[in-house]
Amino acid sequence: MTGKEKLLSALKTKGIKYIFGYTGGTIMPVFDEMDKMEDFEFIMSRHEQGATFMAQGLSRASLSTNNPQLGTCMATSGPGAMNLTTGVADAHMDSVPMLIITGQVATGVIATDAFQESDVVGVMMPICKQTYMPLNADDIEPTIHEAHYVATTGRGGPVLVDIPKDVQNDSVSPKYRFNVKGYRPVLPGYLYHPAPDREPLDRAIKLINKSVRPLIFCGHGVINSNAGALLQQFAEKVNIPIAFTMHGISALPTDHPLSLGMMGMHGTVEANKAVMEADLLIAFGMRFDDRVTGKLNEYAANADVIHVEIDPSEIDKNVATSVAVNADVVNTLRLLLDDPLLTYKPRRRWFKQIDEHRKVMKDELQAEIEEGVGDTGKLLMKTIVDKLSKVTKGKDLIVPDVGQHQMMAARFYNYQTENSWFGSGGAGTMGCSLPMAIGVKLARPKERVWSISGDGGFQMNMQELGTIMEHEIDVKILLFNNGYLGMVRQWQTLFFDGRYSGTPMQNPDYDHIAQAYGIPYIKVEKVKDIEPALKKAVAQKGAIMVEFDCDPSEVILPMIPSGGGFDDMIVTRPGKEKSALKKKKKGSKS
Amino acid sequence: MKRRAILAFMLDRPGVLNKVSMLIRKKMYNVDTLTVCSSRVPGISRMTITLREDDIAKVTQVIKQLEKFTEVISAKELDTNKSYWREAAIVKLEIDSDHLKSLQDRFNFEMLEKKNRDIQIIQVAGSTAQIDTFLDEIGRENIIEIARTGVAAMEK
Ligand SMILES: Cc1ncc(C[n+]2csc(CCOP(=O)(O)OP(=O)(O)O)c2C)c(N)n1
Ligand SMILES: [Mg+2]
Numbered sequence: 001m002t003g004k005e006k007l008l009s010a011l012k013t014k015g016i017k018y019i020f021g022y023t024g025g026t027i028m029p030v031f032d033e034m035d036k037m038e039d040f041e042f043i044m045s046r047h048e049q050g051a052t053f054m055a056q057g058l059s060r061a062s063l064s065t066n067n068p069q070l071g072t073c074m075a076t077s078g079p080g081a082m083n084l085t086t087g088v089a090d091a092h093m094d095s096v097p098m099l100i101i102t103g104q105v106a107t108g109v110i111a112t113d114a115f116q117e118s119d120v121v122g123v124m125m126p127i128c129k130q131t132y133m134p135l136n137a138d139d140i141e142p143t144i145h146e147a148h149y150v151a152t153t154g155r156g157g158p159v160l161v162d163i164p165k166d167v168q169n170d171s172v173s174p175k176y177r178f179n180v181k182g183y184r185p186v187l188p189g190y191l192y193h194p195a196p197d198r199e200p201l202d203r204a205i206k207l208i209n210k211s212v213r214p215l216i217f218c219g220h221g222v223i224n225s226n227a228g229a230l231l232q233q234f235a236e237k238v239n240i241p242i243a244f245t246m247h248g249i250s251a252l253p254t255d256h257p258l259s260l261g262m263m264g265m266h267g268t269v270e271a272n273k274a275v276m277e278a279d280l281l282i283a284f285g286m287r288f289d290d291r292v293t294g295k296l297n298e299y300a301a302n303a304d305v306i307h308v309e310i311d312p313s314e315i316d317k318n319v320a321t322s323v324a325v326n327a328d329v330v331n332t333l334r335l336l337l338d339d340p341l342l343t344y345k346p347r348r349r350w351f352k353q354i355d356e357h358r359k360v361m362k363d364e365l366q367a368e369i370e371e372g373v374g375d376t377g378k379l380l381m382k383t384i385v386d387k388l389s390k391v392t393k394g395k396d397l398i399v400p401d402v403g404q405h406q407m408m409a410a411r412f413y414n415y416q417t418e419n420s421w422f423g424s425g426g427a428g429t430m431g432c433s434l435p436m437a438i439g440v441k442l443a444r445p446k447e448r449v450w451s452i453s454g455d456g457g458f459q460m461n462m463q464e465l466g467t468i469m470e471h472e473i474d475v476k477i478l479l480f481n482n483g484y485l486g487m488v489r490q491w492q493t494l495f496f497d498g499r500y501s502g503t504p505m506q507n508p509d510y511d512h513i514a515q516a517y518g519i520p521y522i523k524v525e526k527v528k529d530i531e532p533a534l535k536k537a538v539a540q541k542g543a544i545m546v547e548f549d550c551d552p553s554e555v556i557l558p559m560i561p562s563g564g565g566f567d568d569m570i571v572t573r574p575g576k577e578k579s580a581l582k583k584k585k586k587g588s589k590s
Numbered sequence: 591m592k593r594r595a596i597l598a599f600m601l602d603r604p605g606v607l608n609k610v611s612m613l614i615r616k617k618m619y620n621v622d623t624l625t626v627c628s629s630r631v632p633g634i635s636r637m638t639i640t641l642r643e644d645d646i647a648k649v650t651q652v653i654k655q656l657e658k659f660t661e662v663i664s665a666k667e668l669d670t671n672k673s674y675w676r677e678a679a680i681v682k683l684e685i686d687s688d689h690l691k692s693l694q695d696r697f698n699f700e701m702l703e704k705k706n707r708d709i710q711i712i713q714v715a716g717s718t719a720q721i722d723t724f725l726d727e728i729g730r731e732n733i734i735e736i737a738r739t740g741v742a743a744m745e746k
Binding site: 122125129130131133150188190311313315316317320 | 657
């Protein structure tokens, strides 16, 4: 047996069926071998970055099914591997398990600047959970098993295995043995502490019972440990409201009475005000990212913090904890739910306070949604998302790109299905949506998948329409075209006196683009056409693209300016403010 | 800024030193000294890193992120008062023999070679502070070349 055979048999043993990638000189032996076996479905992306997001989509969407799959991508050395880096860094930021296999130049020429050589391990090291470079065929199989273990346990992350071409082709030694069933990784330094200790748990329970204004934070870790339903039970048991990080969205239904929606920079007024007023934060599986906290020295100044987190290096990193529980969310919740000491409280005053905050923007947003068009007479993204939510009853899988449309999708879709929100958070990588939606669809073929992109991000990976065409992937593609890099434009409106530098763009004829890939296309310019178009997309068997003519002046509010505190929250539209000022001036003249 | 020593034990695998130094750079520190040697257990290395930081929370972060590396088995800060910090140095210097002799009872050094009447090579060991004082007393301007090992540290 050769190294490449060992590699592929190890992947097969680990339940890997889909391989996303792109071939080239140094990975050709593996591709050749893969073709001989009938165990894999190879999905060729049109750019290696596409493969990384497809792999992410597969990992993330499948983890809540009874067949969790490790998203795996493969590429050649040099440019192939370098094209992977953005998606790998993205997976690292968002704790997404992923296996990356790259070909490397032969050991004999490594470090001689050989053709298509780059120091892949060196480049990937800071953006991977772990990196490997097996230097003989005997090492390949144990390496893949260890890589799989490291990628999928604890806080997930991308793991790279860079294999020189000669090692792929070499035969294993005659004495080679590997006990697949008996394999246990020997990693004395690997921190993996899934079960909580009793002592901090007892202190946490005391704090929860004592608290008058407690607030639960639901982070990505809740989704990653499949604990959404348990978190809901816990919140109901103790009657505590819940705010979500962006990647905590869809852990439990958005319209649950205890839900305050997303918190942070573009979070709801009620979530962010509750954070300011709470006396206890109970954070599950999150890392207090700056988009969540704003200015740290003003953050939750009067609250105790209970932090349940699988990665000990996140505890006390940004926010000092009162009680640190280093464990998997699901195990912690099980113990909490069984605890007879935890008490239910009506908390009437606290909920009344929160209900006041819920009112702040409610009517205004509702009026905007109903109006459907903005100042320019073009469509509002929030209206489209609202209608999508109603047409699909909030049950579908949503894969947004990065920008205003993403925040609209986070805020105005009524998520009902556990683990139905995907996309790029920590890195905020434009272009993630289209390829990620492909991976999501492969993981959950029976569910409907919507890729929502802006005109900027869509063009970053629109070559993956080729993959959608070739593999007949049923993804509903929504393009929110506002002719601008909208999110950046919003900052320019608010903080750069409306100087739109580098944000307007000329767009291609998307009808022709869709046509070129044989994908049906609809364009929507009027509010009344939104719903019929979405219904048509639902009825369509296979991929379809719907382009919406969107208002570039729409802003996503509220907004806490970058580096600002929660008191700096902007809740009124800039245009409105101006017109209000004008009116005042007129009044003073007369 | 306060000088800190971090002691870490780690698997002797390729790339570990690279990771450690990348982490310290990412955290925007300049490594003061870094020493690596094998430990009592085969396959496990012992690393001592010294850097400057007043904020204990930041040092704790560095330690936690070191521990996060799959290869790192343990990492902790060594309390200055409860541990020995020692260095050795080899110094080539131009110095009057009598002056050197006068330092003999206060410093732990040893003559390695006397190249000629003025130039000699000596070896000195002790705490970082002791070596610094020694170098001050022989006069920094007299040093032709110096090689210091960096800190090796151990708890009392
Ligand atoms: C790869 C990448 N480059 C740049 C950015 C910075 N950025 C964040 S949002 C955004 C605008 C996105 O525009 P578009 O895709 O049209 O979406 P919109 O905000 O208009 O809905 C930009 C440029 C980014 N997040 N990712
Ligand atoms: Mg746009």
